[in-house]
Amino acid sequence: MIKASYSDKKYIVDILHSAFEPIHEPNSINFIVKQDHKRSQRIRVLMEYLFDDCMAFGEVLLSDNKNACILMKYPHKQKLTFKHMLWQVRLAFKCIGLGGVYKVLKRQSVLKKHHIKDPYIHPVIMGAKNEVRGFGIGVRLIKQLIDYYSDNELPVIIETTTNENLRMYKRFGFEVFKEIKTKDFPLYFLRMN
16 A cells, blocks of 8 residues: 555545545435535545545555555544634535534534544545446455554444445454444444454
8 A cells, every 4th residue: 555645635536536426325425415516526525625634633545556545544643623623614615515514413423422432543435446446446455454554453443334345344354343223324333453
C-alpha cells in the first residue's frame, strides 16, 4: 500500500466519487448525501471532507496499482479544531443539506455509542474506480490493509450496511459484535484484533 499525501487529494476523491456515484441503493453514503439534482457534486464534497478528516486524524492509503483507496481514522487522536468545524459546516451546507443535518447527527450518535471506548483503527471508507469494479479489487484492498496493520496491537473496527461486504469482512476474520436494524438499512459493526 502507498501512503497518500495532500497532493493526492483530487486523485483519491476521484476514485471514491467513481466508486459511489453510480450506487443508488440505500447505504451510508446515500443516507448522508442529499438526494437531488446536485447529488454527484454532493458526493464529491463528502469525499473531500472524508479525505481531509482522515489525513488530519488518521491516514489515507492507495492500493499498489492506484485503482483503489482506503481512508483510515484513529478516533482517539481526533481533536475538535476550528478547521475541523469549518469542514463540518461546509459538509452540512454543500452535501447533507440543512434539512438532513439532524438525521445525520442522530446516526453519528448511534455509531459512536456502539464503537469501543479503547483506542482503535477505523477504516472509514474504501473504494475502487468504477471501471475496475468486479475484478476483486476490494478483496485485495482488505488483504493489503490486514498486511499493512499486521504488527499493530489496536483492534480494527469497521461497519457496513451490505451483506456482500459483511461476507467479505467475515472471510478475512472480522467478527460481528453488534447489529442494528434501522428503517433504512441494517448496520453491522465488525471487529478484528
